[in-house]
Amino acid sequence: MNLKFSIIVPVYNRPQEIEELLESLTEQDFKQDFEVLIIEDGSQDSSEKIIEKYQLNLDLKYFYKENTGAGASRNYGMQRASGNYFIILDSDVIVPSQYLSEVNEALQEKFTDAFGGPDAAHKSFTSLQKAINYSMTSVLTTGGIRGKKKGVGRFQPRSFNLGLSKKAFETTQGFSQMKIGEDIDLTFRLWENGFETQLIEKAFVYHKRRSTIKQFFKQTFSFGTARPILNKKYPETAKITYWFPSLFIIGIDISIIAIFFGYWQFIAFYGCYFLFIFLDSLIQNTNFKVAFLSIVTTLTQFYGYGLGFLESKFLKK
Template sequence: MSLNFSIIVPVYNRPNEIEELLDSLTKQDFSNDFEVLIIEDGSTEKSENIVEEYKSRLNLKYIFKENSGAGASRNFGMQKASGNYYIILDSDVIVPPQYLSEVNNALEINFTDAFGGPDAAHKSFTSLQKAINYSMTSVLTTGGIRGKKQAVGKFQPRSFNLGLSKRAFNKTQGFSKMKNGEDIDLTFRLWENGFGTQLIEKAFVYHKRRSSIQQFFKQTFGFGTARPILNKKYPETAKPTYWFPSLFIIGIDISIILAIFGYNQLLYFYGFYFLLIFLDSLVQNKNLKVAFLSVFTSLTQFLGYGLGFLESKFYPKKNK
């Protein structure tokens, strides 16, 4: 099967990010043709002028549509694409030069109708972005399963860096209307329809993520709200480990209450854990500021996901 890639990028009010992504796509060492579709999802800050600057260097299409959310915009882009294998990227990623070559090589060796790739922090990222990346990828946090084959039985691609064949899209109709967790929902439907998924470890992207603690909390809260919905929709996929962030946060509250009455053992456990986070991030990033911020981003990740999970579990009407 000859692969013809169509890269689909939904964008909403992020023209500067699109410029960085498009610039990185012009530097691919991939020799075959590929197309890029920028789907402007009802933005008030449009990317059209920036996209226009790159049309001489890329096979590039710009389509403006009414706001419908990222999932529907990805589906819209795949419907308009001319390729037979779609690559979904978030607008806040930068693609290394070897990305498309690595994807192509991996699919030629082991073809699957869907794939996912890891994310990493670029040297140009802010300290906070590097800390958020650490929290979302570290083996010491809930992000530890991301981008590691040995950590999961069957890999669940994420929408910031995801590939999908045309036939798989036609069969599943792509992303659902879920606001959060729509990529996991798609994975489960791919498996139900007999399509395989894989992690392509070398097909990583530099993922900027959110630029503030408040935005990161909101994002992880959304992730948390999605999991009980997915558990109810696909009960065979539910695991006790999904409760861990919520129990972790409840444990912190209990440790503080116990410390008031002179029982500090549990509080010491949490202190030791966050010290490990600090030291591990320091070793990985070789930066004291990033290591210090990693403690707060990891706590934010647990807090956001844990509270979102509990709200969705016990007050499901709020998340319909």
Template sequence: MKYSIIIPVYNRPTEIDELLESLTKQDFSNNFEVLIIEDGSTEKSEVVVGKYKNQLDINYFFKENSGAGASRNFGMQHATGDYYIILDSDVIVPSQYLYEVNKALEINFTDAFGGPDAAHKSFTALQKAINYSMTSVLTTGGIRGKKQAVGTFQPRSFNLGLSKVAFNKTQGFSKMKNGEDIDLTFRLWENGFETQLIEKAFVYHKRRSSIQQFFKQTFGFGTARPILNKKYPETAKPTYWFPSLFIIGIDVSIILAVFGYNQLLYCYGFYFLLIFLDSLFQNKNVQVAFLSMFTSLTQFLGYGLGFLESQFYPKK
């Protein structure tokens, strides 16, 4: 089985350099190809890609800007492999990545898979805190790669595999700006394809480098969920309301505290203390643990507000 690694990029040549460097260090003897899809960037990666022509089977494509989903589809349409691996440009791939993917698919083949993300030791304290907030059981329930779920796991586009057969059947990603990976998962299931989590096929994911960018990203995630709920009503769950109810609860707790009722505010304080302690235990860094409280609040705020806006004021 030949793997085609599809990487859309937009104005991030430095990130692509780090990612391609990591792909040259794979402990994997089989042939694989890499396709870089430049999505109308003004800061092009062509020179960076040229550095790896003698180290990787790599192809560079430049196209008009149309978004990450369309760029991934473009890459799969031009790939020569029979199994596609989609990566975001802001990841670094551990040396064992392809070996673990291939091993898992040989044991239990599925037409799609997803892998977890982690924080590399070289990441900033804020990047590590954001990674904690996005992957912790205390914030997301561990749904982004810390639970085994064959057949029901929803892969995310930063680290996703898709067979050529499944791509041809589903036509890949939709035109949704956010939530397009979840939309693809639902269409895969509708067409009888299975998904799985490959826990050992993790990537180091840099994510956003500022609180403002992280808020914007999570806001986009929030806006996508009501759209998906309406499109696939059988997948809607009450738990998707939790971030919105969480931030409403904070507002209520502050109002109650003004009138001398502090119990609810204490509950929130205890929750954020748990986040601090859990992050400290995982990261062994006080600064990261402190920032984790703020990134977790930002995540709830961004997702919750995005969800409410999309739910009650949908764009036409």
């Protein structure tokens, strides 16, 4: 199957990120032609000068448009792409040299009209970036839904590393107007239209999240807010597991209150869990600071997602 890849990247006020991403794309070992479309989503801090540096090394197209959000910007790029298979990347990723070769090989072996790949932490990342990556990808925290294992049911690609055929885009019209959860919404509409998705485990990207703990909380809160909306829109996709972060944080709060009544057993359970988090992160990252921060980021993730889920479920109409 002859696939021509069009890489679509929306960007908003992050020219430095685009430079790192474009540099990594120049180092691809993929031998076939591919194009890159950068969609500037109404930025004040333009990436245009960065783009000019890479015009000779990449088949690169740059578009500036009014600010309409990432989903609409991705659609804008796909509408203007010349390829027959689109790859959606976030601006804060760095692509390993074998990325496109792995995608092509996997699609040649088993073609699907959509795919997703995992994210990983590069050795150059800060301790906090590595800890956030651990919390977002560990089986102990997210159950592997972001690409750490295949046994997670039908895979739901995420927009930081997502592939979509031109046929699937034309059928679904791409991303909806949802501002949060738009990638999962797209996956559900793909399934409704008979398209298959797959996880390509080797097609990982280094996801260089430039987040503080406060920003990470805000991000996971948004993720939690989106899930009840998606459950209501697609009730057949709702799962009891989506409640786990909320139940987890409620359990912590109850366990803390129980201490004042002499019951330490409940909080001890959580202590054991976070000890496992520390040890697992230490084994993976071989760094005590990252392991400690992994406890902080995991707690932040659970509280962010759990509170967002509860607010969206019970307080928002």
